[in-house]
Each structure stands twice: as C-alpha cells, then as structure tokens.
Amino acid sequence: MTQEIEQPALAEAHVDDIAQRATEAGADYEIRLQSLSQWQLAWRKFKKHHLALVGLGILIALLLIAVLGPIVMPFEFDVIPRPDEIVYAGRPPSLAHPFGETGGLQRDVLLLVVNGARTSLFIGFSTMFIAVFFGTLVGSLAGYLGGVTDNVLMRIVDVMLSLPILFVILIASRFFGNGNVLLIALIFGLLSWMGISRLVRSLFLSIRELEFVEAARAVGVRDRRIIFRHILPNAFGPIVVAASLIVAATIIGEAFVSFLGFGVNPTSPTWGNVLSNALTFIPLGNWWWPFFPGFAIVLTVLAVNFIGDGMRDAFDPRSRL
Amino acid sequence: MTKYVVRRLIQAIPVVFGITVVVYGILLAAPGGPTAKFAQNPRFTEEQRARFMHAWGLDQPIPVQYCRWMGICNPDNEGLAVFLGPTGWPNFLPTGLSGADNGVVHGDFGYSIATGEAVMTRIARAALPTLILCGTAMVIWITLAILIGVIAAIRRYSLFDQGATIFAYVGYAMPTFWLGIMLIFIFSGPGLNILPAGGMTETRLSPPFGSPEYWVYFGQNPIQAIMDIGKHLILPVFTLVVVSIAADSRFVRSSMLDALSQDYVRTAKAKGLPGRVVTFKHALRNAMLPVVTNIGLEIPFLFTGALVTETIFSWPGIGRLTIDATRNFDYPVLMGVLLITSILVVLANLIADITYAIIDPRIKY
Numbered sequence: 001m002t003q004e005i006e007q008p009a010l011a012e013a014h015v016d017d018i019a020q021r022a023t024e025a026g027a028d029y030e031i032r033l034q035s036l037s038q039w040q041l042a043w044r045k046f047k048k049h050h051l052a053l054v055g056l057g058i059l060i061a062l063l064l065i066a067v068l069g070p071i072v073m074p075f076e077f078d079v080i081p082r083p084d085e086i087v088y089a090g091r092p093p094s095l096a097h098p099f100g101e102t103g104g105l106q107r108d109v110l111l112l113v114v115n116g117a118r119t120s121l122f123i124g125f126s127t128m129f130i131a132v133f134f135g136t137l138v139g140s141l142a143g144y145l146g147g148v149t150d151n152v153l154m155r156i157v158d159v160m161l162s163l164p165i166l167f168v169i170l171i172a173s174r175f176f177g178n179g180n181v182l183l184i185a186l187i188f189g190l191l192s193w194m195g196i197s198r199l200v201r202s203l204f205l206s207i208r209e210l211e212f213v214e215a216a217r218a219v220g221v222r223d224r225r226i227i228f229r230h231i232l233p234n235a236f237g238p239i240v241v242a243a244s245l246i247v248a249a250t251i252i253g254e255a256f257v258s259f260l261g262f263g264v265n266p267t268s269p270t271w272g273n274v275l276s277n278a279l280t281f282i283p284l285g286n287w288w289w290p291f292f293p294g295f296a297i298v299l300t301v302l303a304v305n306f307i308g309d310g311m312r313d314a315f316d317p318r319s320r321l
Numbered sequence: 322m323t324k325y326v327v328r329r330l331i332q333a334i335p336v337v338f339g340i341t342v343v344v345y346g347i348l349l350a351a352p353g354g355p356t357a358k359f360a361q362n363p364r365f366t367e368e369q370r371a372r373f374m375h376a377w378g379l380d381q382p383i384p385v386q387y388c389r390w391m392g393i394c395n396p397d398n399e400g401l402a403v404f405l406g407p408t409g410w411p412n413f414l415p416t417g418l419s420g421a422d423n424g425v426v427h428g429d430f431g432y433s434i435a436t437g438e439a440v441m442t443r444i445a446r447a448a449l450p451t452l453i454l455c456g457t458a459m460v461i462w463i464t465l466a467i468l469i470g471v472i473a474a475i476r477r478y479s480l481f482d483q484g485a486t487i488f489a490y491v492g493y494a495m496p497t498f499w500l501g502i503m504l505i506f507i508f509s510g511p512g513l514n515i516l517p518a519g520g521m522t523e524t525r526l527s528p529p530f531g532s533p534e535y536w537v538y539f540g541q542n543p544i545q546a547i548m549d550i551g552k553h554l555i556l557p558v559f560t561l562v563v564v565s566i567a568a569d570s571r572f573v574r575s576s577m578l579d580a581l582s583q584d585y586v587r588t589a590k591a592k593g594l595p596g597r598v599v600t601f602k603h604a605l606r607n608a609m610l611p612v613v614t615n616i617g618l619e620i621p622f623l624f625t626g627a628l629v630t631e632t633i634f635s636w637p638g639i640g641r642l643t644i645d646a647t648r649n650f651d652y653p654v655l656m657g658v659l660l661i662t663s664i665l666v667v668l669a670n671l672i673a674d675i676t677y678a679i680i681d682p683r684i685k686y
Contacts, residue, residue, distance in 0.1 A: 159339035162663040164625050167643055168347065171655055174647050175351035252496045256629055259498055260644065279502055279633070282518070285511045287503075294499030301494035 042237075042314040052310020058303035062296075066121045069114035077267040080105050089284045100288030102274075103281040112274040113292050119270040120251055121300070123185045127250040128243050130189025135196025136239065140227055142197070143204025154201070157194045165191055166253060173257050179265030184257070188250050199242050203235040237315025244308035248301040255297055271297050326675055333667050340663040341425070345387050347659075348652045377434075390431060390656070392424015430657035435649045440657040443642060446531050448624065450521055451631070451638030455623045457554055458561035463616060466566050470573025471608075474581060475600060485570060492567030501560045501633035508556060517553050519635035522546075530637060557634040561627060573612055580608035610681050617673030621665040625658075 036044070046052055090103035099109035142153040172187045207213065208231060216230050255272030257263035264270045271293040278290035374380045378389055385403075388394035394403040404411055423429060430440035473482040509518035517523070521530045526549060528534035539546045580586065581604045589599045624639060631640030639658060646654040 155335060155339065158336050159343055159663075162336065162340055162666040163343065163659060164621075164628075164662045164666075166628055167625070167659060167662070170628075170644070171347065171351075171647050171659075248494070255496055256498055260632065262647065275499070275502070279505070282502065282506050282510055285506075287506050287510070290499065290502045290506075294496060294502070297496050297499065298491070298494045301496075302490060305490065305494060 042311075046310045046314040049310035049313055051306045052314075055303040055306030055310070058299060059307060062117060062121065062300055062303070065114055066117040070118050073111050073114055075111055075115040075269055080107075090281065090286045090289055093288055099292045100286075102277075102289050103284060103286050104277065109274075109289055109292050112269045113271070113296050116269045116271040116274055116293060117296065119181055119264060119268050120254060120272070120297070123181065123188065123254045123264075123270070124247045124251040124300075126185040127188040127192055127254075128246045130186065131192040131196055131246050132239065132243050133193075134190070135193035136200050136232070137197075138193065139197035139200025140204055140232065143201035144208060144223070144227055144231070150201070153197070157197055160191075160194045161198075166256075169253060170257055170260070170262055174262040177263065179263070179267075181264050181268055184254065184263055188254060192246050192250065196239065196242050196246070199238055200235060203238060204231055207231045207234050237311070240315065241308050241312045244304050244311065248304045248308075251297060251300055251304075255293075322678070325678060329671050329674065333671060336667055337664060340667075341391065341660060342387075344656050344659045344663070345390065348656055349383065349386075351650075351652075390424060390653075392426040425660065430660070431653040433646075433651055433654050435646070435651045435654070440653050443654060444639070444657055444661065447637065447639045447642040450530060450636055451625075451627060451640070452623055453550070454554065454557055454631070454636055454638060455561070455627050458558045458565070458627075459619065459622065461558065462562040462566045462569065463619075465562065466569035467573050467609075467612065469566070469570040471577050471605065473570070473574045474577035474608075477578065482574075485574070489567040489571050492563050495564055497560060497564050497629040498633050500563060501557070501630060504556050504560060505633070516556055518556075519553075519633070521550060521553050521637055523549050523553075553634075557627070557630045557636060560630050560633075569615070572615055573608070576611050577604065577608040580604040583607070610677065613680065614673045614677045617676055618669055620669040620672070621662060624665055625662045 090106065091097065091101040093100040097108050097110065099113060101108055102112070138153050138157070142150040169187060169191050172191070173184055177184050177187060213226060213230055216226050221230070251271070254263055254270065255275070258270050258272030259275050261273070261276055264273055266273050266276075274293050275290050278286065281289060371380075378386060381389070385394060388403070395405060424431065428441055430444070432438065433440055433443055436443065469485050473479075473485045476482055505518045507513065508516040522535075527538050527546065530550075581600075583604075586599060586604050589603045590596075594603075627636070627638065628640035628643065630636070631638045632644055635641065642654065643658050645651070646658070
C-alpha cells in the first residue's frame with residue numbers, strides 16, 4: 001500500500017527549486033509544499049476507515065498464522081494422536097486443546113484450523129492473481145481494441161457468465177482437480193476472471209477517451225505503452241476492489257467444494273475439508289469441530305470485505321478526506 | 322418495443338449456441354469419460370467397454386456426438402440423411418412431425434447413464450422440491466430485504482440502519498453450509514431437537530416425495546402433508562434468507578437513498594407535500610425500478626440457487642441431483658442441468674432488460 005512511485009521525488013525537487021529561487025529573490029518566507037502521490041492520498045483516506053483498518057489487522061494476523069503456524073504446529077496426516085484410545089465422540093475445548101478435538105481420529109481442531117489457514121488463504125489469493133491477470137488481459141484487449149475483438153471476447157464472457165459457475169467449478173474439481181491444491185487454485189482462477197474482464201473493459205472504454213490518452217497517442221506512443229503506463233494505473237482502484245471480492249468468494253467456494261470431498265485432499269487440511277465429516281458428528285453434540293474452521297472463514301471474509309470497502313473509498317477520487 | 326425485443330432475442334441465439342458448445346466441451350475434456358466409473362472394476366473387460374462406448378455412440382467423431390446430443394442428427398442414418406428423422410421430415414422438428422425423440426431439441430436431453438431414464442424426467446422430478454424451497458425462501462427474503470432496505474434508507478445512520486449494516490456484513494461473510502451445520506446443531510442437535518435435520522418429508526409418515534404413492538397420501542391428508550413439508554422447510558429457508566438478504570437489502574437501501582436525493586423529491590418537499598407522501602409515492606416507486614430488475618435477475622435461483630443448502634439439508638432437489646451426478650460421472654444429467662440453468666440465466670437477463678424498458682419511461686430503445 002505504501003509503495004512509492006518516482007513522481008513525488010521529481011515534484012519535490014521542483015518545489016525545492018522554487019523555494020530556493022524565492023529565497024534568492026529576497027522573499028522572507030519559506031515555501032513548504034508537500035506533494036502526495038496517489039498512493040499516499042489513498043493510504044491517508046484508507047486510514048480514516050476504521051473498519052478497514054480492523055480488517056487489515058485481522059488479515060495480517062491470519063497471514064502470519066498461515067505462514068508461521070504450520071511451522072510451529074505441523075500437520076501430519078499419518079499421525080493419529082491416540083491410536084490406542086478410540087473414542088467415537090470428540091472432546092470439547094479444554095486447556096490443552098482450546099478448540100477441542102474431532103470425533104473419530106481425535107485430531108486437535110486448532111491444529112487443523114492453523115494448517116487450513118495456509119491452504120485456504122493460498123487458494124484464495126492465488127485465484128485472485130490468476131483471475132486479475134486473465135480478466136485484465138481480456139478486458140483491456142476488448143476495451144482498447146474494440147471492434148471484432150471486443151465482440152468475440154465479450155460474447156465468450158457472456159457465455160461463461162451464463163453458466164452456473166459454482167456447478168462448473170464443482171464438476172471441474174471432481175474431474176480435473178485430483179485433490180491437488182495447485183490444480184484447485186488454477187480451476188478457481190480460470191473460472192473467476194469474467195467479472196474483472198467486464199469491469200476492466202468498461203474502465204478502458206471511458207479512460208481511453210480522456211485527454212491525456214489522446215495526447216499520448218498524438219505524440220506517437222505505442223499501444224502497449226498506452227495500455228500499461230497510461231490507462232491501467234488509472235483503472236487500478238476498481239480492479240483492486242473487485243479482486244478483494246474474488247478472494248472472499250473463493251475462500252467460501254473452495255471450502256464448499258472441499259467440504260463435499262471434490263476439492264483438496266484431506267492430506268492437506270483446508271477450512272472446508274476439515275468440516276467434511278463434521279456433519280455426521282453433529283448428533284453427538286460435537287459443535288466445536290465445525291464451529292472453529294467455519295468461524296475462521298467468516299472472520300477472513302469479513303476482514304477482506306472491510307478492506308475492500310476501505311479501498312473503494314480510498315481510490316474513489318470523488319470521496320474527500 | 323417489438324423491434325427491441327426481437328433484436329435482444331436474436332442476440333441471445335449465439336450465446337445459447339455457445340453455451341451448448343461450452344457445456345459439451347467441459348464434459349468432453351473430462352479425463353476418463355463416462356467409462357471412468359468402471360475403471361476400478363476388474364471384471365469390466367475391454368470388450369465390454371467397447372460395447373458400452375458403441376451403445377452410447379461414444380465411438381463416433383466429436384461433431385457427430387455433439388450433433389446427436391443436440392438431437393439434430395439421426396443415429397440410424399448415414400451421410401446427409403442423418404438430418405432426416407424416421408418419418409422423412411427433418412430430425413430437429415418436434416417429435417410429432419419428425420418422429421425423432423432423443424436429444425436437446427426434443428426436450429429429453431438424452432438419457433441418464435446412472436438410471437437410464439430421460440434426463441428431463443430426472444430434472445423435472447428434482448425441480449419441484451427446489452422450486453418449493455427456493456420459492457418460499459425468495460418470497461420471504463425479497464419482502465424482508467425491501468422492508469429493511471427502505472427503512473434503513475429513510476432513517477439513515479439511525480440505530481436500525483447501523484444494525485442492518487452489521488447484519489449485512491455478517492450475512493455476506495457467512496458460508497451457507499456452515500450456517501446450515503450450526504443451525505442443525507442448535508435446532509436438531511442433542512440439546513433442543515425440535516426440528517428435522519434434513520430431508521423433505523418424515524419418512525416414517527409418508528412415502529418419498531414425488532412418488533405416485535406420495536400424491537395418494539397427499540390427497541388423503543393434505544394438511545398433515547403440508548405441515549410436514551413446512552416443518553422441514555424452516556431451517557433451509559432460514560439459512561437461505563439470512564445469506565441472501567444481506568446483498569439485497571443493501572441494494573434496496575442504496576437505490577432508495579439515490580431516489581431520496583433526486584431533485585423531484587426536493588421539489589415535492591418544497592411544494593409542502595407531507596413527508597409520507599413524498600417518501601412512499603415519489604421516492605419509493607422510483608427506487609423500486611432497479612429493484613424489480615434485480616429480482617428478475619434472481620429468477621434462475623428458483624432452479625439452481627440452493628446447491629449448497631440442499632446438500633446440507635439433504636433436500637431432494639436439483640442441487641442434490643447435480644452432486645449425485647458429479648459423483649457418478651453421469652454426463653448427460655450434468656449437461657442437462659448446466660444447459661437449462663444457462664438458458665434460464667440468459668432468459669432472466671432478457672426479461673429483466675425488457676421489464677426495465679417497460680416500467681421506466683425514461684429508457685429509449
């Protein structure tokens with residue numbers, strides 16, 4: 001978020017120059033102008049959005065858990081905690097196992113949730129990157145080139161948007177997924193880019209008519225450079241917001257597909273597949289088993305949506321501080 | 322107007338054609354194909370496999386297979402005569418003329434590999450429970466969403482509005498299946514156990530829903546039957562309502578806020594009209610325009626929407642049918658469900674656009 005671009009340095013040099021000349025000319029005041037880059041402006045507005053800051057905090061904590069957690073408490077599929085002591089019902093939360101233990105194999109639910117964080121967040125974010133990449137590619141080609149390209153690409157998008165995507169994801173995961181984390185992420189990514197492409201296309205259609213693009217074209221800037229240097233940076237805000245929605249939708253979608261047993265193999269726990277046997281243990285009163293992984297999903301999606309809201313306001317040029 | 326409708330219908334044709342190709346392509350690309358379910362069976366010989374492939378026409382070139390699935394080609398003829406049905410009329414004409422009765426254009430969508438029935442028969446049997454579940458849920462959530470959205474907009478920033486916002490955020494983040502599981506634990510777990518955990522009817526009381534015996538039972542004591550279904554509806558409907566109300570109530574709220582800030586509302590207020598009249602006659606009626614369109618777009622939900630909820634509550638609907646078909650590699654059923662859903666989505670888009678054009682006099686086409 002706080003990444004800086006070269007522009008402010010240039011601008012500041014310019015300001016210093018003016019200030020120096022003003023001093024040389026005998027002016028008895030100092031000019032202290034500070035120009036803010038778009039990023040700094042956006043960050044400043046984002047900070048005003050309290051819920052978004054809370055969301056950011058939660059997400060950073062979850063990412064830390066996803067990165068460090070499995071190192072501290074590694075999950076081994078073959079290791080069954082108490083093979084000699086088979087108790088059908090699980091154990092409720094206790095001091096040693098704050099999230100309780102599952103029925104059947106008596107796994108520690110905390111361990112499952114911590115390890116699930118890595119897989120679920122990985123799938124959520126890699127899907128987002130794949131979807132943003134393809135969506136931006138298709139959308140910018142359609143929006144910038146127009147004509148036949150636009151028509152063909154957008155009819156493809158129409159067709160894909162008419163399909164019930166969750167059904168298709170389910171079927172594709174069953175047929176091609178093999179329970180592999182990378183393949184599942186790829187399937188989700190390749191089936192989630194359509195919304196982004198429509199958004200990018202509409203942004204391109206409006207931005208390409210603006211004066212600075214016309215000016216760039218007039219001085220002979222090539223198409224590729226216009227797309228990447230002039231139009232895309234201005235379309236950044238809405239794309240990032242849409243991307244945050246994809247993360248949230250994917251985490252829920254993956255959990256559902258894995259819950260049904262068509263997604264990721266139980267050898268690598270996700271928040272969805274650790275729930276898959278939980279339903280059968282409900283009559284025994286094992287609420288802690290489904291509760292904690294599901295709560296992790298709710299927390300993540302809430303955090304991501306808050307951040308998305310904050311970014312929408314932050315990148316919206318009409319919203320003032 | 323007619324011109325607009327016709328133009329939209331013509332534009333929809335390539336999309337529908339594209340959908341059939343994509344649906345066919347997805348399942349064609351699947352590894353193993355329809356014989357995958359026999360892969361684990363050691364007694365399934367190569368010869369049997371070949372016979373199976375031949376019987377289902379899976380040894381034909383892909384365009385021929387697609388053509389036969391669509392019901393345009395006649396499997397009994399050779400050469401150009403494939404387009405002719407048994408009666409000599411083109412094969413794609415209705416069954417009465419062409420005599421052909423197999424394929425998408427004839428409305429049966431092929432035969433289920435798992436049960437051998439026509440796909441449409443299975444889909445039709447599953448569609449009624451889904452319609453009951455989703456229809457009930459949709460009526461409730463749209464009513465509530467409009468109420469909540471309008472009140473939240475009128476009393477902007479009030480306690481009610483903030484409560485509705487929090488509820489929307491949480492409902493939006495709630496995975497349907499998790500909410501379902503938790504509700505099952507609370508209401509049908511060992512503690513309360515007052516509501517059924519799943520299914521559509523009490524199996525000890527009545528024959529399975531949809532069977533001929535069930536309708537006999539239904540005719541004998543309709544009140545008991547309806548009460549029974551109603552009891553099974555409570556939890557899944559509640560789940561659907563909580564999850565869906567979030568987005569819709571936000572939509573109504575922003576639409577209503579938009580209408581309230583219009584010039585004609587200010588004019589009406591300046592004229593000295595009572596607040597109630599301004600809100601309900603000037604603002605609300607205009608705010609409902611996009612809401613009606615949005616409801617139109619949700620129509621396909623009546624057919625498909627409850628994939629997740631149906632699974633959790635073992636509701637015998639389209640969602641269950643799809644998941645069973647996915648598990649059994651029952652390609653024709655999957656293709657049928659995907660195709661019907663997609664066509665419904667295209668139609669709903671069309672209806673939404675046309676309704677909008679009709680009810681909003683500002684739209685010129």
